[in-house]
Amino acid sequence: MEKLGKDFVERDVVEVARELLGCYLVRRMGGEEIVVQLTETEAYRGGDDPASHAHRGVTPRNSLMFGEPGRLYVYLIYGMHSCMNVVTNGAGTPGAVLLRAARPVSGLESIRSLRPGVPDKTLMNGPGKLCQALGVTRELNGYDLLADPLQEMTLWRGEPLPYRCTERIGISKGKDLLWRFLAEA
DNA sequence: GCGAGGATTAACT
DNA sequence: GTTAATCCTCGCT
Numbered sequence: 001m002e003k004l005g006k007d008f009v010e011r012d013v014v015e016v017a018r019e020l021l022g023c024y025l026v027r028r029m030g031g032e033e034i035v036v037q038l039t040e041t042e043a044y045r046g047g048d049d050p051a052s053h054a055h056r057g058v059t060p061r062n063s064l065m066f067g068e069p070g071r072l073y074v075y076l077i078y079g080m081h082s083c084m085n086v087v088t089n090g091a092g093t094p095g096a097v098l099l100r101a102a103r104p105v106s107g108l109e110s111i112r113s114l115r116p117g118v119p120d121k122t123l124m125n126g127p128g129k130l131c132q133a134l135g136v137t138r139e140l141n142g143y144d145l146l147a148d149p150l151q152e153m154t155l156w157r158g159e160p161l162p163y164r165c166t167e168r169i170g171i172s173k174g175k176d177l178l179w180r181f182l183a184e185a
Numbered sequence: 186g187c188g189a190g191g192a193t194t195a196a197c198t
Numbered sequence: 199g200t201t202a203a204t205c206c207t208c209g210c211t
Contacts, residue, residue, distance in 0.1 A: 042203070044203070051203070052203085053202095053203080056197085059196075059197075060196080061195075061196060061197090062196095075195090075203090076193095076194060076195065077194090077195095077202060077203065077204060078192075078193075078194080078201095078202065078204050078205080079192065079193030079194040079195080079202090079204095080192065080193055080194075080204080080205080081204045081205065083203060083204080085203085096203095098203055100203090126204070126205070127203070127204070127205095128204050128205060129204090129205075168203070169203075169204090170202085170203055170204065171202090171203060172201095172202090
């Protein structure tokens with residue numbers, strides 16, 4: 001398997017979101033290793049995208065979306081849930097891919113211990129749940145996935161999966177853009 | 186099985 | 199003060 005590099009995330013966010021489906025995300029924490037395969041993503045651009053955090057220019061929260069591609073953008077939503085994004089594009093063009101859902105490949109026991117009492121079917125079928133299942137918190141905000149200095153998290157190329165496009169979820173503007181990518185089965 | 190409503194923090198107007 | 203890229207519980211069918 002091949003690690004994703006800067007050339008992968010430096011492209012347009014919609015393209016990156018589509019190709020991230022089927023890719024593998026490896027999470028290491030204290031000796032434990034968790035591997036999952038991404039099955040659902042959404043693209044957020046900015047400027048021309050009214051649903052994006054970056055729509056109204058740079059603010060303290062969203063400044064990562066304007067920065068280096070390949071970084072992790074983690075934020076808190078509705079007071080209790082974290083969402084994780086991969087920053088894309090580059091040099092002044094904001095963009096980020098929201099990771100919405102994934103399928104466990106290995107390290108299932110570690111995932112279960114992070115989400116006690118949760119049935120396997122709903123372990124990672126939503127953005128907040130995915131963060132919880134992988135132990136991702138705002139401490140990892142701004143983490144560089146490409147340099148990966150601490151070996152905390154890496155992205156690996158996978159097989160392309162059949163997918164379909166739909167409206168993005170939970171937003172009130174920009175619903176005409178079909179920027180949610182969902183892997184079939 | 187379904188839909189409605191509440192939780193709870195941070196950032197922006 | 200209001201809203202937000204969500205999830206879980208509870209009540210009813």
